[in-house]
Amino acid sequence: MTTRTMLTPASNAVSNLRNELDRLFDRVATPSLGAMLPHPHFLDSMRANPAINVIERDDTVIVEAEMPGVSAKDLEVSITDRILTIEGTRNVELIDNAETIRRERSAVRFERSFRLPEGVGDETIEASLENGILAIELPKSDLCRTHRVAITQR
Amino acid sequence: MTTNTTNKQINSCTTGTCVSESAIKRPQSYRAPVDVYETEDRYLVVADMPGVSLDGIEISVEDKMLTIDATVEDRYLDLGRVRHQEYGIADFHRSFRIGSGISAEDIVADYSDGVLQVTLPKVVPAKARRIEVRTA
Numbered sequence: 001m002t003t004r005t006m007l008t009p010a011s012n013a014v015s016n017l018r019n020e021l022d023r024l025f026d027r028v029a030t031p032s033l034g035a036m037l038p039h040p041h042f043l044d045s046m047r048a049n050p051a052i053n054v055i056e057r058d059d060t061v062i063v064e065a066e067m068p069g070v071s072a073k074d075l076e077v078s079i080t081d082r083i084l085t086i087e088g089t090r091n092v093e094l095i096d097n098a099e100t101i102r103r104e105r106s107a108v109r110f111e112r113s114f115r116l117p118e119g120v121g122d123e124t125i126e127a128s129l130e131n132g133i134l135a136i137e138l139p140k141s142d143l144c145r146t147h148r149v150a151i152t153q154r
Numbered sequence: 155m156t157t158n159t160t161n162k163q164i165n166s167c168t169t170g171t172c173v174s175e176s177a178i179k180r181p182q183s184y185r186a187p188v189d190v191y192e193t194e195d196r197y198l199v200v201a202d203m204p205g206v207s208l209d210g211i212e213i214s215v216e217d218k219m220l221t222i223d224a225t226v227e228d229r230y231l232d233l234g235r236v237r238h239q240e241y242g243i244a245d246f247h248r249s250f251r252i253g254s255g256i257s258a259e260d261i262v263a264d265y266s267d268g269v270l271q272v273t274l275p276k277v278v279p280a281k282a283r284r285i286e287v288r289t290a
Contacts, residue, residue, distance in 0.1 A: 055230055055234045080176055
């Protein structure tokens, strides 16, 4: 007796996006040095290649980066040919007539870019900076969106 | 006499003994990177603490120890699935040994753009008060 498989393996946009997100690290144009270290916070939190976290939601993919002491005017987020680039400058204010006792924070010019997977970032991209956290929200294309199915308990 | 003692403390502050790092570290939190500056009348501790909400910051002075604790809520918990992670999310903690040359009750702090700035004013040496002697 042969059973006909009605459900074909998900070789579609959704799983492609999944795979691409999973492999994002392999595809980063400028890999983060901090990513190789177990505790990035043991270093200066701002580096030339800022560390990123990627969170997947039903409708969007969020790329997040820590940007303490960076103001929006010194930060630029851009997309060219599916390459998302985060760049900017972190300034460290100098205090007049002050003696520096300890210095762990540095002024740095930073840049990080990576290729966006197919299925995200075709629509309007929004970026926000709050409490030193940059969050870039990349909407998924209709095909890649997750629609949750309500389950009725009887 | 009193003035002398204070001066001595201020002098020792200049060599860095007034705001020095304490050896106590908590494993469950990140060590926030800090800059420490000293001016004529105050110390300034500047710490990178991204993702902290204002009411999650606790600064205390106890037993000549300045402690900075910042609670970071797990913002990914209800947000979605983490697909790629290069930095962790945990509380920030840092503590410093401070000398008696710091006026603990006048410490003020400010948090903006993910950076905490703590100002520790130095104790102002009491000025000699001139007492007028009146004739009866």
